[in-house]
Structure formats: structure tokens, C-alpha cells
Amino acid sequence: MSTIILAIESSCDDTGASVLIDDKIASNVVSSQIDHEKLGGVVPELASRKHIENIVWVVDQAINDAKINKEDIDAIAFTRGPGLMGSLLVGVSFAKSLASSLEIPIIEVNHMEAHILAHFIDTPVPEFPFLCLTVSGGHTQIVKVDSPEKMIVLGQTIDDAAGEAFDKAGKYIGLPYPAGPHIDKWARKGTSKFTFPIPQVKELDFSFSGLKTAFLYFLQDQVKMDNDFINKNLADICASLQNTIVTILLQKLILGSEKTGIRNIAIAGGVSANSSLRSQLQQVGIEKNWKIFIPNIQYCIDNAAMIAKAASFKYNNKEFARYNITADPKLKI
Incomplete structure (x- = not known):
């Protein structure tokens, strides 16, 4: 039955x-x-x-x-x-x-x-234990998953989430809400020519509030010199911001793997649909000999x-x- x-x-x-x-x-x-x-x-x-x-x-x-x-x-x-x-x-x-x-x-x-646990909807499914980078508009966490019933948060954002950083930054440059998918689309047409700070946060925790502030000040300074700066450089701005956020996420995930010895690595949450995060994770996985698990976009x-x-x-x-x-x-x- x-x-x-x-x-x-x-x-x-x-x-x-x-x-x-x-x-x-x-x-x-x-x-x-x-x-x-x-x-x-x-x-x-x-x-x-x-x-x-x-x-x-x-x-x-x-x-x-x-x-x-x-x-x-x-x-x-x-x-x-x-x-x-x-x-x-x-x-x-x-x-x-x-x-x-x-x-x-x-x-x-x-x-x-x-x-x-959306990773268990389709095959292949990750073996326990695995690390999951969970990134969304409200949360950014690295979770050690020992079983469906036992999960331990190893690190999380101390202020804003990665998804919120995408959305707020997108608002600054005039993109619709939610801005993440729009930034992803524009980033494919640009290059990471602008540099933004990588926050220094202890252990496996994250912080994105400082990045949002630095991004806003960068835009304000550039617009003072060229009122049409954002329109002229939108693709490169998006590519640079996206690369910075993905770098922050992957640096912490690499550290998490090194500290735990776990090589089964998964991502989840709305930001896990980001094309740059997916592709860069796959590349890091090859370099680190990880087994990578990425959910279907609809999940x-x-x-x-x-x-x-x-x-x-x-x-x-x-x-x-x-x-x-x-x-x-x-x-x-």
C-alpha cells in the first residue's frame, strides 16, 4: 500500500x-x-x-x-x-x-x-557525513550533516546573508527584486575588473554587511566622477560583485572541509542556483578531490x-x- x-x-x-x-x-x-x-x-x-x-x-x-x-x-x-x-x-x-x-x-x-535534505529527492545522493553550504536570502550556513536527524551548524553569518547582499547590491544599481538572478545574468557578459574587500571573520562564520557598505561607497565615488558609470559598466560591476561573494563562500567551504576532513560537499538554498557558484564549486571540487552534490534548480x-x-x-x-x-x-x- x-x-x-x-x-x-x-x-x-x-x-x-x-x-x-x-x-x-x-x-x-x-x-x-x-x-x-x-x-x-x-x-x-x-x-x-x-x-x-x-x-x-x-x-x-x-x-x-x-x-x-x-x-x-x-x-x-x-x-x-x-x-x-x-x-x-x-x-x-x-x-x-x-x-x-x-x-x-x-x-x-x-x-x-x-x-x-532536498539532495535526497534525486540521485545521486550524498553519503554521510557531508558538508552543506546553505545560502539564501535569509541564511548563510555551513552545516555538517551526519544523518537526516543529526545536523550541526559549523558556521553562519554574523549579520547579513549572501542572498540579501545580492538583493541590496542589485537595488543600488537599479536591478529588479530579487536581484540575484539578474546579477547572475549580467555577470556572464562582464569581467571581474573591480575589487571589493573580503571580510575577515573568524573560523567558519560569514559577514556580508561590510561588503554591502563598501559596494555602495564604491558606486557613490564612481558616479561622482561619471554620472553614467553604472550603465556603462553594469556587466563588469555584476561580475565583480558576484565573484567576490562566491569567493567568500568557497573560501569558508574549503576551510570547513580542511577542518573536518569531509570531502562530500553539497550546496543548497536559493543562491545555490547561481551559475558562478555552481561552476566554481565544480572546479574547486576537481582541485580538492571532493564529491560535489548540487540540487536541481527547481529544488x-x-x-x-x-x-x-x-x-x-x-x-x-x-x-x-x-x-x-x-x-x-x-x-x-
């Missing part, structure tokens, strides 16, 4: 639903909130309202795409945190209500752990398939949540 898990993701501004049948993703639906592009960033209150508007049809679409009925579902998983409180509450409340009506268990999932962004996969490990261990559970916006690994 098949095991069917419905998963819901609503940690930020994307509403996602996915159905996993016997450990295989049968559907994966994501509704993105394009309104935030016009506003230059995610507005928490608007995000939660959009989740309320979208969640019913997103879940229905996932169920229909998987060719199942609601009554076939064995458990419902949801993102408990971290994320925006209002957004999380929509997903948590919907999951609990639907599960209660079907009289089936619920499974809470940590959003950051799910990004890492890098926030999505419910990774929530379903993470939930499957808990389902097998019968780790079900109580119905009085609520969202935790500051949930940690």
Missing part, C-alpha cells in the same frame, strides 16, 4: 504544495508573489495575505497533479520555521485544519533542514518538494507533531 504525504511550504513569499508517493515526488506546485518585485522586497503583511489567497488552489493543484484524492493522504507536512511569522501561520493553520478533517497525523519540518528555491522529502524521514520514524504546535519564525537547526 502506498504512503502518501502532502507537504506545504509558506515560509516567505512563495506558496508551495507537493505530494510525495512512496518516496517519489508526484507533484510540486509553487506560486510566486510577483507583487514584491514592484515594491523592491518582501512586505510581510502582504505576503501573508497572498498565502491566504493562494494556498487552497495551490494545494488542490498539487493533489490533482499527483492524481490522488484527499482521502488517500497519510500525513500532512508543513514548514514550521524559520521564516516570516504571518506567512508561516497560514501554512501551519491550513495543514492542521486539513489533517484534522482527514484524521491523519501532521509533521513539522525545519525549512533549512529541508533545503539540505534550490523555496518549494514544498523539499518539505515532503524531509517529512518522509520523520514519517518513517513516526515522528508526528501535536496539533497544538504553532509556527516558530526563529527555528534553528
